[in-house]
Amino acid sequence: MADTAFLELDGKRYEFPLVKGSEGEVGIDIKTLRAQTGAVTLDPGFKNTGSCQSAITFLDGEKGELRYRGYAIDELAEKASFLEVAYLLIFGVFPTSEQMQKFESAIKKEAVLDPNLVRIIDSFPSSAHPMGVLSSATSALIAFNPSSVNVSSEEDMYRAIVRIMGKFPIMVAHAQRKMTNQPYVQVDTSLNYIENFAAMMFKTQGKEYTQNAIITDALNKLLILHADHEQNCSTSTVRVVGSSHAGLYASISAGISALWGPLHGGANQAVLEMLEAIEKDGGDTKKYMAKAKDKNDPFRLMGFGHRVYKNFDPRAKIIKLTADQVLADLGVHDPILDVAKGLEREALEDNYFVERKLYPNVDFYSGIIYRAMGIPVEMFTVLFALGRIPGWVAQWREMRLNNEPIGRPRQIYTGETLRSLDR
């Protein structure tokens, strides 16, 4: 392939260099487009636009492949811990046992919330959606850790990273306990990251919490599967907010808000609500398939379709298998899982979905596992955010260390031309 691309505009020919990625992806570098031609590109939703060059996550939407720093997602989900994957995403190397020990103990040191931050979380009504609580509490973290992240100091950045890794699971557990009117559970640093999180989430007041390997293994796998996904909506939000040199926590707080939307991470809650509605409707999947295909009906088959995957989302495959295992191991028979499988079967045989390459995505089955764990449906997207923290941190860190320019797209103005008030 040549090294340049040509554009012809108003009879003039312009040349632009090509950028080629390590997996053969090709980008047309249009940094000089407006200066040379006076024109800008227009690409609503950035479906054809690369915002950056990144070495963190690679996904092949046609093949349904996903890799973190070159490691295949199924291998990491099977063989690694969530903290090892977090370290890999953020620092680019799989940690040695010494690096892991340092990382884990630094995170444990940070596993405490300022009492006034607990008061902020506690001040929300139990009816508050926990994504709003977490976005606010993450922004409030800045007030209790005012030193903005000096990106040129590795030590300073490392401290900011282990701080959010240590505090975020506590804020998540507190949000759930507040929502379910249960007392907060204290951190137990004798436990590992996932076990401590499970105890803070599920411990019954006045009783010893007995760890359940089915739960902790499933949580470890789910957090790994959600950890990063290149330039999705919320990660792009973290990058754009961070590109103004707003701090790490302000950028992550914005990312949490972007993830909340039902077209993005909020889909895992919307999937469960949809499946419950279908089940209540006597399992009439055909009615909902028809609604999803009806252009006049805003209803979409939640958990289906993806901006990049035009094949099975590899995470959905793993989560579907995990759902079968977890429900069987927990002895839970959830008719919702049967509804989901029925819906998947129908959609995969339906022309509308086949033509548009709409397959189950990461959100289609994850909620069934969270539900089997007794997690309230409003908390599903919060669990997604907990998994995505290392990805957001890694992408923010890469963007700042690469000195990326402030994100500020252009537009095509279609409003009124110059007019006067005639006063």
Ligand code: SDX
């Ligand atoms: C996540 O980007 C990421 O990486 C995100 C994520 C991550 O890890 O960060 O993977 C997590 O957000 C997964 C996606 C969760 N969202 C949902 O499950 C919501 C339901 N899905 C859709 O809303 C939709 O598929 C999107 C938003 C996910 C993708 O939308 P696009 O890429 O903008 O595609 P589109 O809306 O242009 O759809 C193309 C066609 C349209 O029909 P036509 O106009 O061509 O006739 O497919 C149709 C759409 O109407 N379509 C659907 C559909 N998804 C797309 N029709 C019915 N049900 C659906 N779910």
